[in-house]
Amino acid sequence: MKHRFMDIAACPMCKHFPLELYVIETKEYPEREEQIKRLLEKYKPPLCEIYCYKLQTPIGKKIEELQKEGVTPPCDECLKIEVVTGVIYCPNCGRWYPIIDEIPRMLPDNLRKKNEDLKFLKKYAEKLPEKITREGKPWNLSEEGA
Incomplete structure (x- = not known):
């Protein structure tokens, strides 16, 4: 998954x-x-239309201000790197979505496989914040007594 995906991703x-x-x-x-x-x-940076994940800022006025200061959006970095494994997290509802083999698995709760999700959480628990491992939805490790 490219970082650029974060420009369009919304919680399902x-x-x-x-x-x-x-x-x-x-x-x-x-x-x-x-x-x-x-x-x-061919395309002038920024390539993202709404939100630059690398700079953690909305596209628009903030990017224009940064460009005036000589800061160019790091589009080349975003395009060079693939996220192989990770988690996309919704700060609004607390849901988390795994990224496995470069593919974000952003499914609604009723289509997710609890056993697979918990196995993923257990495997990467040390590398993820507690808001995901212990408090995340639709399930987390505290429910398992882990």
Whole structure:
């Protein structure tokens, strides 16, 4: 998953935006360098339309202010890095969504598999905040007595 996904991701349950990203593992693909370079030549940064995850700011006035200060949005960094494993978290309703093998699994509660989600949480509990592992919805490790 690219960081840029955070520009469009909203919580499937409560529709809140923006969401929080907790990265556990990333990967870079050097063979994509040339493609990224062409993309950045063709489209002027910022590539995101609403929210820049890397700068943690909405696109618009704040980005314009930063550009006046000589700060360029780090679009090349976002495009080079894939999030392999992580969690997308909704600060509004407390739901968390795993990222597994570069794919964000943003499903509504009724389509999620509790056993798989809890297995994921147990595996990465040390790398995630308690608001996810102990308080997260639709389930968490405190319910399991873990």
